[in-house]
Structure formats: structure tokens, C-alpha cells
Amino acid sequence: MNGVHDMGGMDGFGKVAPEPHEVPFHTDWEARSLALNRVMGSAGEWNIDVGRYWIETLPPAVYLSSSYYKKWFLRLERLCLDRGLVSEAELASGHSSGPGRPLKRRPLSGPQAGIGLTRANHDQPARAPAAFEVGQKVRARNIHPRSHTRLPRFARGHVGTIERIQGCHTFPDAMVEQGVEQGEWLYTVVFDGRELWGPDAEDGASVSIEAFEPYLEPA
């Protein structure tokens, strides 16, 4: 979807402002929000792509004005409602009105749960040989799907070069739209800055994206 989350190349957001005194969490609820997302995310009710989509579909003004952990919380609250894990009445009362339903997987639990946190593997078996080879020129397709995609707008329609083949991974678009684990080849595609930004590019700059095969066509 062409949402405000797809912000590569937008202007007007101001300077990058590192915090003078960084802390892991600014408030207790930020930490609880992160941990709740991690635990519920391990229950197999949705995967990382679906989780991202439910942040992207926050109203644009909410997305832009909410902190990172607030967005994570709003996503979790909406997903729990959508999946029937909690009800509006329960959220209003702050308490459960009945037992839970079985989850697809047993969520992370116990005092050692933090040790078990590892980024998931997204490899999928290849359904066909890779269509592109390293060094080949490709064009990022000019597509504008209304559902989830990981092809950023700034790359669409532009010609780049296949630099690496990263293997065959779960295709986020199909996961969100059809709920299927479809394997697609993933490539690092590098674009010259001038190709992306024309005369407004900085000298000597290039940008790569990680592009799934359906995002690309021969150039």
C-alpha cells in the first residue's frame, strides 16, 4: 500500500536528532509493549509481515505522530481484536471476561524466555530456478498494490543491477494478502543515485533494496 510508512525519499521531516542520553526504554509501558508483542508474536497467530501490515494500516496521522512503541502497542491491540483474542468490552474494563482460546503455538513463557529470542528464519524451498543473475540489469516494476508490499515507492520504475542473490524467502505480499508461505527469490538490487533522484542525487551515492523476484522485470 502507498502509505506514509513508505517514506524513503520524502522531504520535510527535519534533521536527524540523536538523543543526548539514550535509554533502552523511556517508560515502563514501552518495555511492556515490546515484550507483549514478542510473546504474542510467538503464538503463530500472525507472522512478521502481517504484524508490519497492521502498523502500516494505522491512520496516517496516527502513524506519524505515534512513537515506535506506541505503534507497536496499537498494532498488537488491533490484531488481538481482529483475531478474537480480546474484545472491546474487555479492553474497556481492563479485565478478561472469559477463558482464552487455543493458540496456534505455545507462546514464549517462563523466566528464560528472553534467552530464546532469535530472529526467525525465512528460507523457503525454491519453486523454480532464479530468473535473474548477478550483474543483470533489472527494472523494479511500476506496481502499486493496495495490500502489503516491501517494494518501496522510490525504486519503482527504476533500473538497477542485481548484485547478490539472497536465496528463496517467504514472500511478504502473498503472506499478507493470501495467508500463504510462498517462496520467492530475493535479490540485492543496487541503483545509482542519479537513476533514482536525477540531478538532485548526491555525488557518488547508490542505494540498494532487497527485492523479491515478483518485484522485478528484465531491463
Next chain:
Amino acid sequence: MSDDHKHDHDHGHGSELSEMQLRVRALETILTEKGYVDPAALDSIIETYETKVGPHIGAQVVARAWVDPGFRKALLADASKAIAQIGLQQKVGDHLIAVENTPTTHNMIVCTLCSCYPWDLLGLPPVWYKSAPYRSRTVKEPRKVLADFGVTLPDETKVRVWDSTAETRFIVLPMRPAGTQDWPEDKLASLVTRDSMIGTGFPKAANEVSA
């Protein structure tokens, strides 16, 4: 963790803060009462991110690559595999990619679509990495973004930006500072800043750490 910082970061949104405290607490309570969530797991996860996982892990990896050419080669070929073999305490995920800075090319990592970041090597991402200014500008004007960090590259150095748009995760292997030829690995690791592994900074100079 304490709430001591909340006033500093409140920025006048006091009602939002208390509202968020109440809403997060309500959801945690409901999910716990339903048996979905074990509060001990929440505590453990928070403790892991506050005290165990952080840039010190990435710094160990970089220092090893500086002293061990065989490891450097393996790291650049397949970072997940190479790192798994050095026996770090915290397990790292798959599809990690290390990209090497050279005198001619400087690498920067960004995630324009969300905030993908190599948590397993660097810990929690800093607020600026997740912010709209960094996510929007880095692909278009990386040198101007570097200037916000006080970093200037020679004009002839090329800048390569890696947008983390899939489940691959990137870490920059910065250049080893001059004057550190005989340094042991742990002392070298103390030079490696988090930002140098994202590409928005350099490692500390040899004279910036005590002997």
C-alpha cells in the same frame, strides 16, 4: 527500568503517557488472565534487551574481523554462519550480512519501510534510526544525514546505502583505526561504536581510549 525519565521525554503529552500506561496495562492484564501471556516471560524479555543484547556483541565481531583475516573473509561471505562459529553467548539470527567499509566506499544501513535493524548484534535500535527524518532522507541525501551526526566523508568516497526491505539484516564492518597494530581483540572492541556499525559514525580513534 525506572520512570525517572518520563518527564524528560514527555514533551507535553502528559495525558497520552498516562493513557498509554493504562492501555498497555489493560491489554497485559487481559492477555495474562486468559493464559496467553506469562508475566515472567515479559520480565525476562525486557531484562534481555536492557542488559544482555547490545552493541558490545557487534563490537566483538568487528574486532575479531580486524585481527583474523580468515574470520573477516568468512564474515563477509556469510555473517550468520561465521558468527555462529565464534561461540557468542547470545544466538544470532539467519540472513545476517556484513558489508565492509573501504577507503573508497562507505556503507550506511537504513530501513525506509519500517525499522529493520540487526537487534541480535546491536540491541535495541536507537530512536533516531526509527525516526522519519532518518528513514526518509538516508536514501536520498546520505551525506547530509551524515552531517547531522557530525560525520564528513572525503568527496571522492562513494556512499552505498542498504535499505533493509526484507528479512536480511545488515551490519557495517568499519575500517580499523590507525595506530592499533598490536592491540588485543578486547581493546580493539572498545573502539567500535554502535553508530560505526550502522554507518553513521566511525570507530573511536586509538587515542580516545585509555591505555
